[in-house]
Amino acid sequence: SAVISQKPSRDICQRGTSLTIQCQVDSQVTMMFWYRQQPGQSLTLIATANQGSEATYESGFVIDKFPISRPNLTFSTLTVSNMSPEDSSIYLCSVARVSGVYTEAFFGQGTRLTVV
Amino acid sequence: AQKITQTQPGMFVQEKEAVTLDCTYDTSDPSYGLFWYKQPSSGEMIFLIYQGSYDQQNATEGRYSLNFQKARKSANLVISASQLGDSAMYFCAMRESNFGNEKLTFGTGTRLTIIP
Numbered sequence: 001s002a003v004i005s006q007k008p009s010r011d012i013c014q015r016g017t018s019l020t021i022q023c024q025v026d027s028q029v030t031m032m033f034w035y036r037q038q039p040g041q042s043l044t045l046i047a048t049a050n051q052g053s054e055a056t057y058e059s060g061f062v063i064d065k066f067p068i069s070r071p072n073l074t075f076s077t078l079t080v081s082n083m084s085p086e087d088s089s090i091y092l093c094s095v096a097r098v099s100g101v102y103t104e105a106f107f108g109q110g111t112r113l114t115v116v
Numbered sequence: 117a118q119k120i121t122q123t124q125p126g127m128f129v130q131e132k133e134a135v136t137l138d139c140t141y142d143t144s145d146p147s148y149g150l151f152w153y154k155q156p157s158s159g160e161m162i163f164l165i166y167q168g169s170y171d172q173q174n175a176t177e178g179r180y181s182l183n184f185q186k187a188r189k190s191a192n193l194v195i196s197a198s199q200l201g202d203s204a205m206y207f208c209a210m211r212e213s214n215f216g217n218e219k220l221t222f223g224t225g226t227r228l229t230i231i232p
């Protein structure tokens with residue numbers, strides 16, 4: 001399995017501010033994803049982080065609100081911009097070593113964000 | 117349309133008994149994969165088991181096995197000899213292709229509580 005370090009593990013932020021979440025993997029991985037889990041809900045894919053190019057966003061998520069960087073094969077960041085209380089969620093980084101038909105996908109420990 | 121359905125929002129099971137968590141899915145893609153994850157109260161997502169649509173045998177990993185019934189589009193997780201540490205949320209997910217991007221779609225989860 002991959003060892004994924006996600007920081008911060010939790011934060012309480014003021015509305016209108018931005019938070020950048022980091023995801024560091026112990027080895028090179030092909031695919032990196034960012035998910036959101038709203039309180040009591042399931043996981044929803046925000047975007048696929050592409051190395052060296054713009055992220056691929058899912059319907060309902062936009063780059064201005066959730067800018068993503070992926071400068072190399074072991075690191076990615078997700079920024080939650082201009083936060084509101086509705087952004088309070090767990091944000092999770094996920095990785096898969098193989099592109100396309102992957103059979104394992106691992107998650108970081110998550111970032112528990114509370115916006116006040 | 118709901119692609120992954122978990123019909124059991126919560127389950128209570130006596131310690132040492134076997135548990136079956138239900139998962140049905142809907143896809144027209146002949147190539148897909150099914151994953152099960154465990155999410156304890158800490159929030160991390162722990163990968164448990166994977167079943168590919170072309171796999172002839174049901175997947176097993178230690179106390180976890182997947183009862184894959186392709187014609188019925190079901191992929192139930194079986195936990196043998198349940199332990200107190202098995203108490204957690206369990207999510208079923210399907211890997212599907214979306215315009216060439218492989219992504220995971222999650223069910224709503226089942227909260228499993230093991231009773232001593």
